[in-house]
Amino acid sequence: MTDTSVLDTETRHDLHDRWPRAESVEDFRENLAAVHARIAAAAARVGRDPATVRLLPVSKTMDEAHIRLAYAAGCRLLGENKVQEAARKWEAMADLADLQWSVIGHLQTNKAKLVARFAAEFQALDNLRAAEALDRRLQIEGRSLDVFVQVNTSGEESKYGLPPEEVAGFLKELPAFSALKVRGLMTLALFSAEAARVRRCFVLLRDLRDRLRQDAPAGLSLDELSMGMSGDFEIAIEEGATVVRVGQAIFGARKLPDSHFWPGLVEA
Numbered sequence: 001m002t003d004t005s006v007l008d009t010e011t012r013h014d015l016h017d018r019w020p021r022a023e024s025v026e027d028f029r030e031n032l033a034a035v036h037a038r039i040a041a042a043a044a045r046v047g048r049d050p051a052t053v054r055l056l057p058v059s060k061t062m063d064e065a066h067i068r069l070a071y072a073a074g075c076r077l078l079g080e081n082k083v084q085e086a087a088r089k090w091e092a093m094a095d096l097a098d099l100q101w102s103v104i105g106h107l108q109t110n111k112a113k114l115v116a117r118f119a120a121e122f123q124a125l126d127n128l129r130a131a132e133a134l135d136r137r138l139q140i141e142g143r144s145l146d147v148f149v150q151v152n153t154s155g156e157e158s159k160y161g162l163p164p165e166e167v168a169g170f171l172k173e174l175p176a177f178s179a180l181k182v183r184g185l186m187t188l189a190l191f192s193a194e195a196a197r198v199r200r201c202f203v204l205l206r207d208l209r210d211r212l213r214q215d216a217p218a219g220l221s222l223d224e225l226s227m228g229m230s231g232d233f234e235i236a237i238e239e240g241a242t243v244v245r246v247g248q249a250i251f252g253a254r255k256l257p258d259s260h261f262w263p264g265l266v267e268a
């Protein structure tokens with residue numbers, strides 16, 4: 001593997017709040033092409049095949065009109081961090097039969113029923129009550145669901161996710177929930193312009209995954225690492241990300257600050 005300590009890739013948090021809004025199918029095509037080019041360049045730096053990195057466009061806060069433009073530009077799986085907002089969009093755009101939804105934000109157990117009904121993927125599993133509620137609802141729906149276990153790699157209280165030392169114990173409980181198909185781990189890095197501190201979060205997730213994979217319970221797969229967003233996905237790819245969740249670099253800046261999504265977060 002490439003020695004990533006020699007890389008000096010910067011974060012792009014400088015563009016935060018300033019990503020241009022995509023207002024046409026052409027804008028979306030251009031933004032998607034630019035993101036794919038950045039993915040390819042990051043993969044090349046560490047000798048990875050860019051096809052091993054899946055781009056998950058994140059459409060939270062974006063309205064139906066803009067999501068339809070993204071669909072026209074080729075997006076077929078979109079990430080949303082709020083269950084009700086995602087469910088509303090799923091219903092409103094049911095005419096787009098091949099458009100699927102990935103829930104990437106915290107799940108309150110009373111919303112498990114909704115997620116079991118419409119989600120194609122759930123990336124923020126971090127407690128047993130949610131696992132139990134989701135599994136029960138999925139059994140009723142006769143469905144299974146791809147899930148990622150969210151890990152708090154930054155140590156910030158504002159972030160959801162299990163502390164790294166609790167992940168092994170948590171994974172051992174998951175085979176009991178047969179409708180949950182565990183695919184890997186997910187994290188949000190520290191929101192910082194200091195690339196070295198951001199990189200440390202991604203390294204932590206990969207090392208944790210590598211260690212846990214050796215004696216993962218049967219039936220669980222830990223192949224996937226969902227890490228990296230508009231401001232830091234290149235660093236995440238250099239450290240092994242297989243899924244990057246990218247909103248603003250595709251859709252443009254959101255009107256609301258990130259503190260709205262991650263209460264307690266202090267903006268840099």
Ligand SMILES: *Cc1c(COP(=O)(O)O)cnc(C)c1O
Nearest residue numbers: 058081104229230245246247248
């Ligand atoms: C919003 C969000 C993203 C994408 O962030 P951008 O800065 O828009 O790229 C990724 N992951 C999660 C969990 C999010 O809530």
